Amino acid sequence: MIVLQVNDITKSFGADLILSNIKLEVQSKDRIALVGRNGAGKSTLLKIITGQMGYDSGDIIKPKQVSIGYLAQNTGLESSLSIWEEMLTVFKGLRKMEKELRALEEKMGNPSIYDNETEYQRILKEYDTLQVAFKEQGGYQYEADIRGVLHGLNFDDFDYNTPISTLSGGQKTRLALGKLLLTKPDILILDEPTNHLDIETMTWLEGYLQGYPGSLLLVSHDRYFLDKIVTKVYEISRTRTTKYDGNYSHYLEQKALRYEQELKEFEKQQKEVAKLEDFVQRNIARASTTKRAQSRRKQLERMTLRDRPQGDEKSASMSFAIDRQSGNDVLKVNDLAIGYDEEILATGLTFDLNRQESVALVGPNGIGKSTLLKAIVQGGTIISGDINFGSNVQIGYYDQEQANLTSNKTVLNELWDDFPLMQEKDIRSALGTFLFSGDDVLKNVRDLSGGEKARLALLKLRLKKANLLILDEPTNHLDLDSKEILEEALINYPGTILFVSHDRYFINRIATRVVELSEAGITNYLGDYDYFVEKKLEQEEIENLNRINNPVEHQAEQDSAKSDFEQSKQAKRLERQRLRKIEELELEIEQLEEVKAEKEAVLCEPEVFEDHEKVQKLNEELESLQQKLGSLMEEWEELQLELSE
Template sequence: MISIDNLAVEFSGDTLFSDVNFVVNENDKIALMGKNGAGKSTMMKIIAGEQTPTRGNVRAPKDAVIAYLPQHLLTDDTATVFEEASKAFKQIFEMRDEMDRLNKELETRTDYESDAYMNIITKVAEVGEKYYALEEINYEAEVEKALRGLGFKRSDLHRQTSEFSGGWRMRIELAKLLLQKPDLILLDEPTNHVDIESVIWLEDFLLNKAKAVIVISHDRTFIDNITNRTIEVTMGRIYDYKANYSHYLQLRADRRSHQIKAYEEQQKFIAETQQFIDRFKGTYSKTNQVNSREKMLEKLQIIEIDEIDTSALALRFPPAQRSGDYPVVAEGLTKKYGDLVVFNDANMSISRGQKVSFVGRNGEGKSTMIKAIMGEIDFEGTCALGHNAKVGYFAQNQAALLDKELTVFQTVDEVAKGDIRTQIKNVLGRFMFSGDAIDKKVGLLSGGEKTRLAMVKLLLEPVNVLILDEPTNHLDLKSKDVLKEALLQFDGTLILVSHDRDFLQGLSEKVFEFKDKRVIEHFESIDDFLLRNRIENLKEIDLKA
């Protein structure tokens, strides 16, 4: 059991949160929720021992292992993937090495009766007791199983970590964390760089093999599948629900309606009391009553209503000219990088107004296909945009393409047309740009802020073909809902690459699966494909276990 006691964090006199108390039990699976800036990541860092609170403390058993996966980190560039992941067993390897060293020292010493000799024997017994008390583990098999489950091929295991992107290096860190079999796992946005199949594996691990878990995530399906408790950080305090995220939303709505009712009753009471004070102030016979009621109002704790996004703004893509019958057509498409074949003899036709998803493990060619469609790479075969296709393209590196010298407001104002120009501030507010933030230059924004701004810009451009490559990695739940609603109303053609299952659901009627150097067309909704895919993958997990 891990206890969080009277936790408080203050910055320059401002309170982020205070008097936070809760207990993490052995098998709790907790979603840590709240709007951006509420203090979720700060609280997680304090529990992990990475940050010191202004007040309060975290109490845990002496031998408890707390493992933390932050949003951004780097692995050692001098190790292979397998070597880096094996560092999860570093403490065990150190115990084994220390036992070997001590035993060798005993072999060479002859002072059998000395205190030093007896101290070495005592130390050997202590270390040996800890070492042999551990479950017998086939370390190599465990490391390989974790890495394979997170999407690495067997041939990747002995490549240098420096050869992999930041997302893949994050998976190595995740594997190291899971292999430690900690008492508490802390995960801050673990699914941002993980494909659907690996997320399924991670869910199975957290549900069936992990002990306690606290997770921050904008992937609604992921947190619904793995959590049984939700702790909301809001307005400097927490609310603790014994419920997963979807159930918590219902309970939260009920809580807020009760708050509103209590607030209104209290305001009515305050108004009536103030009216009495104003009417009888200065009246000698009522002096004691007036003073009593004035003191009562001074001491009254005003009921607060939890923050909520009350904006009713619904974004829609502006109308665009009608495209030809088939905006995207590919025939006999092959892409190679030297001897590496990404996909071979792929055929694809996407009709006007159709919404399709590209799915498959990372590295199977989804983004490569999009680059072929956009004419950004060379390839064999044919791939072309159809008549009058006006393309809006959101690439994974879209943030880097923004003009760094423009302000946030100027970036959006450049592309906004018609009535929406009068609502630019509201639009930016839905994507967490408000106040002074709209006058900040793009070059000063964080990576996540740039991604959100690029998405706002795309939402306002008149296009009839939308191609989105992992658009939700840096969007919070509200922003994703705004984008999803806009896509559902979009009457053009949509090609979507995403690992976020909740975001994908209901958004496409056809699926192109990238697998084993092929592009396989499935005439089924993304919901049906994901359900079938999950079942098949869980069967694979059972076979590997």
């Protein structure tokens, strides 16, 4: 069944044509990816489909009963409710039915109802009908569904009574995704749903979406995610869509084959045209052959000429070289503890890095991966332990926050100031290979998009010619094409790489070893991401066998680990509650002090201090304020003391 049709949609912004004659069809249970470069119009098309943006021409056809749920990129959930209360709003209808069922049960529990058989039978029938509807619509499992989604989106450590307004932007985005998943629309449209998700959460989301009962339309730069989920790909390129069957990897293969086939057919036709034109030119004037030449000319006129197939749009040209090779031992980390302000994030970290290795550092969000990279590069986050570099090691560091880019400089000066000995023509040439040309080089860095800033940071890294690249989320903000170009450049890089990435496709292509950072420390896996996952599953199976074969011993270990985990979880929850309370107290104290200062100023006014009654009233109010301030300060000091213990 077709649940959505997009026919010949065209959209322009001023004189710029963004989409032209767009065609897209969604059937029941379809899993569709929308791919294309940054700026190709993917998000624009999603907004048009969901009615958030108008279009110039074309049609969108959707049956009335079909519901659409849409999560825009980086959309956070804004609400004054708590996490649990907000999730419950999805099930207003079920909760109303639940209240009606309780009310009917109360009526049936009243002994007087048996005096009126007709009324009793009517209530009983109403109750049965309502109970069946309640069960069919998931009334007995909606709370379990909420807990399942919150667990999958990594909210286990949160008190569900936490106000949403106190959460970070990334947490609000995850909650917006969770709320949308719980609504279960017929067509679920997600724009970059894996933003702000760690690998564990992305894996859960993949499993959830694979079993989703409706249709999916996705935009994502996570190619591993797309490979797991989608069965059709629509590519937007040069304002138009092209459909491919299969997942993302199959789309790449089909696209390459289609281009080769179309190019062969074009070249074959061009040879045929040249042959016919040559025959006409040589024979049209000769009486003996003019009829044959005229026949060939008519054949040419009837021929539908093919256009030369267009290859990929202009791409950045990326490569990384080194000035000199390092020694075989590049890096040794020994018994390292890292953190901030004496707060330890990870401890007991020991690992080596050898020349020409490409090592992926993985682990859950907040475990300390970026902090470890900063410890290696800058040293500021080291609490204890040693980091030693081998001979001739030169570090090139890519910061995911791009903090090294100065916002008030032009693109040209940002690069030139770092490499002052380069000629201007060489600087412009280097910028051109990374798609900065013409007036682009005169833009201020602060005005660049996330993708442009990422390309500029990568260009600075390339020009440094370091033999050890330390990369923190290098594929963030890059479109699919740029990611593939970066991968090829790093695969051919002759130096050593240590990187953090949530892009599992990228890890698979680049990594020769995976280092997992967990609460237990460092674990090495000699392979790519798929190998790492395989080994983790094997370890889980061994643990399951141990639990079956040695239940008492295993249970004791589990109980101990669970107890430690629960204690840690409870401590973190209490710490967050105390910090929130401290913030609330500080705000209240500040407001009371402002009120107190205003009243003291009024007390000094001549028309007030000459009036005995006004002075007495103000003094009473000031005394009350002072008592309240004293009480708040005592509470604030107690909380600060508890935090420091």
